[in-house]
Amino acid sequence: MNRFTFFSAALVLAVAFLSLNISPQGWLSLVLKRLSTKELAADLIVKNAVIFTSDASMPVADSMAIQNGRILRVGNYSSLQDLVGGGTKELNVEGKVLVPGFIDSHVHLIYGGLQMGRVELRGVNQKEEFVRRVKEAVGNVKQGSWVLGGGMEQ
Numbered sequence: 001m002n003r004f005t006f007f008s009a010a011l012v013l014a015v016a017f018l019s020l021n022i023s024p025q026g027w028l029s030l031v032l033k034r035l036s037t038k039e040l041a042a043d044l045i046v047k048n049a050v051i052f053t054s055d056a057s058m059p060v061a062d063s064m065a066i067q068n069g070r071i072l073r074v075g076n077y078s079s080l081q082d083l084v085g086g087g088t089k090e091l092n093v094e095g096k097v098l099v100p101g102f103i104d105s106h107v108h109l110i111y112g113g114l115q116m117g118r119v120e121l122r123g124v125n126q127k128e129e130f131v132r133r134v135k136e137a138v139g140n141v142k143q144g145s146w147v148l149g150g151g152m153e154q
Helices: 003-020 024-039 077-083 109-116 127-138
Strands: 044-047 050-052 063-067 070-075 089-092
Touching: 044 077, 063 077, 070 077
Parallel strands: 044 089
Antiparallel strands: 044 063, 063 070
């Protein structure tokens, strides 16, 4: 941009401010307000929830605003109203618990639980340690019960 263009644009803006009787700060706040309602409008407001935030200053909230699959804001329902736009949908989860940011990495939790009851043999490379761990496990179950183990590398 050359000087002439820059000063011409500045003059036009100055005339606009003066003719509308709006200060630059007032104009800026109008632009930001318009942007915030247009650009930051949530696609979805999830309400009536129990949301664990992991934030010590607000450990639990009841509503969450989402845009393009990302969380815009978490808080109480009234604090999210400035994010409601023409296309915003609302989902009432009727008191269900939400844990935002918790991603299911597709683990089989039951398998993890079953592993806790097995003899852990990972890292065992001596016969004596193997026998000790199995004997200890046998002593912790009812007679006739199975003792399962795993993780041993030969």
